[in-house]
Amino acid sequence: MIKHFFDGILTVDGWRQNRILEIAESGEILSMGDGRAEAADIVHKGYALPGMANVHSHAFQRAMAGLAEIGGPGADSFWSWRQVMYDFVGKITPDQLEAIAGQLYLEMLKAGFTSVGEFHYLHHDRDGRPFKDPAEMSGRILAAAAEIGIGLTLLPVLYRYSGFGGQAPLDHQRRFILDGEAYLQLLEKLQAAAAGQPAVVIGMAPHSLRAVDPALLTDVRAGAGAENPCHIHIAEQQKEVADCLDWSGKRPVEWLLENVAVDERWCLVHATHVTEAERRAIASSGAVAGLCPITEANLGDGIFPAAAFLNEGGRIALGSDSNIYVSLAEEIRLLEYGQRLTCGARNVLGDAENSTGTRIFLAALNGGHQALGRPGPAGLQTGAVADFVVLDPAHPALAGRPAEKIPDSWLFAGDNGVVKDVAVGGRMVIQNRRHEQEDRITWRFRAVMTELAATA
Ligand SMILES: [Zn+2]
Numbered sequence: 001m002i003k004h005f006f007d008g009i010l011t012v013d014g015w016r017q018n019r020i021l022e023i024a025e026s027g028e029i030l031s032m033g034d035g036r037a038e039a040a041d042i043v044h045k046g047y048a049l050p051g052m053a054n055v056h057s058h059a060f061q062r063a064m065a066g067l068a069e070i071g072g073p074g075a076d077s078f079w080s081w082r083q084v085m086y087d088f089v090g091k092i093t094p095d096q097l098e099a100i101a102g103q104l105y106l107e108m109l110k111a112g113f114t115s116v117g118e119f120h121y122l123h124h125d126r127d128g129r130p131f132k133d134p135a136e137m138s139g140r141i142l143a144a145a146a147e148i149g150i151g152l153t154l155l156p157v158l159y160r161y162s163g164f165g166g167q168a169p170l171d172h173q174r175r176f177i178l179d180g181e182a183y184l185q186l187l188e189k190l191q192a193a194a195a196g197q198p199a200v201v202i203g204m205a206p207h208s209l210r211a212v213d214p215a216l217l218t219d220v221r222a223g224a225g226a227e228n229p230c231h232i233h234i235a236e237q238q239k240e241v242a243d244c245l246d247w248s249g250k251r252p253v254e255w256l257l258e259n260v261a262v263d264e265r266w267c268l269v270h271a272t273h274v275t276e277a278e279r280r281a282i283a284s285s286g287a288v289a290g291l292c293p294i295t296e297a298n299l300g301d302g303i304f305p306a307a308a309f310l311n312e313g314g315r316i317a318l319g320s321d322s323n324i325y326v327s328l329a330e331e332i333r334l335l336e337y338g339q340r341l342t343c344g345a346r347n348v349l350g351d352a353e354n355s356t357g358t359r360i361f362l363a364a365l366n367g368g369h370q371a372l373g374r375p376g377p378a379g380l381q382t383g384a385v386a387d388f389v390v391l392d393p394a395h396p397a398l399a400g401r402p403a404e405k406i407p408d409s410w411l412f413a414g415d416n417g418v419v420k421d422v423a424v425g426g427r428m429v430i431q432n433r434r435h436e437q438e439d440r441i442t443w444r445f446r447a448v449m450t451e452l453a454a455t456a
Contacts, residue, residue, distance in 0.1 A: 027425030051114025051387030053368030056319025115151030128174025
């Protein structure tokens with residue numbers, strides 16, 4: 001057992017000063033009480049917040065960050081971005097994926113994320129043939145997360161079709177495609193690999209309504225066991241809504257909620273284009289809306305009606321999705337700023353109890369923990385896993401700030417540089433803004449980026 005002292009800590013009951021957390025070897029918080037720095041094994045001069053779950057990531061896309069910022073002839077769109085992504089995805093080897101994911105997960109820790117939901121659909125070799133071990137690529141994600149020390153909820157993706165109504169897959173989707181049987185075998189293999197690893201949860205992810213059909217969706221959900229987290233991309237783009245209406249006469253969220261037992265195990269990623277009725281139905285289902293404000297802005301997706309949804313008791317979480325830029329602070333402020341620009345008002349997502357930054361942070365903390373099926377209760381309390389982030393009190397963004405103004409000062413006026421130390425499961429993985437393997441991880445990533453740039 002190790003005793004950690006904090007000047008200030010955001011617990012589930014609000015801010016507390018001069019606290020000692022007793023953390024078991026297993027990573028569980030055994031107790032939290034008043035104390036003095038002299039009584040502790042590790043002294044944190046600063047303010048601790050609970051570590052955040054990042055519920056939606058495609059690791060390989062980190063390697064194309066910045067490469068799709070050029071318009072083609074005519075209006076550029078999500079669909080032309082997707083073409084750049086397809087060109088890129090054809091090149092990546094297992095070793096390269098592991099190197100890219102390692103760098104990305106390191107960046108996530110340094111941004112304040114302590115667990116990640118990896119929505120993983122790059123299953124096969126470059127020619128589209130399955131690897132001898134069908135879990136080869138998934139195994140690289142598991143290895144990268146273990147090496148970096150971030151909590152992982154691996155969401156292997158079922159991608160079967162190219163469009164609504166069971167359209168045959170396209171050639172550039174060849175690395176993604178699985179049928180129901182192969183998918184369930186992959187899940188079983190990954191569940192066995194994750195057994196005995198408390199930091200790893202295996203969930204599932206039908207890619208989108210356009211990539212599966214109703215019978216397949218029902219079969220795999222039944223076959224996989226309904227207790228697993230289940231994530232799906234939904235209603236991200238207007239064209240997807242129009243195509244779904246053409247296919248079924250229903251909008252995507254409307255169709256899903258009418259035809260599938262969506263509950264608190266589900267995370268509906270994006271859900272950008274929803275009617276009021278759909279928005280209320282998601283809120284009452286208990287499912288989490290997985291919002292990815294930086295990527296949604298980058299791709300021109302649109303703005304989720306977060307204010308009404310939160311006021312209806314809806315649950316939200318945050319994801320870095322395309323990983324164009326990894327920053328918890330920027331995800332939160334962009335979520336709020338999108339609402340401000342839409343409503344012509346300030347502090348749209350705050351409420352009477354909490355400041356805007358604190359309310360969004362706590363909502364995303366609880367929603368993220370739920371969506372990733374992370375063990376124990378969410379937040380810093382006895383019985384929870386000791387995932388926390390220590391902010392630097394010497395950072396100019398925090399100068400002179402009382403504890404209750406710390407989240408807003410970081411989230412609205414700071415950046416990743418405010419994050420000083422990070423613990424996952426009680427283990428210090430970032431100390432003084434560095435990971436102990438950082439030089440090696442980043443050197444390896446640079447080498448891979450050079451290799452990929454030279455690959456036609
Ligand atoms: Zn996505």
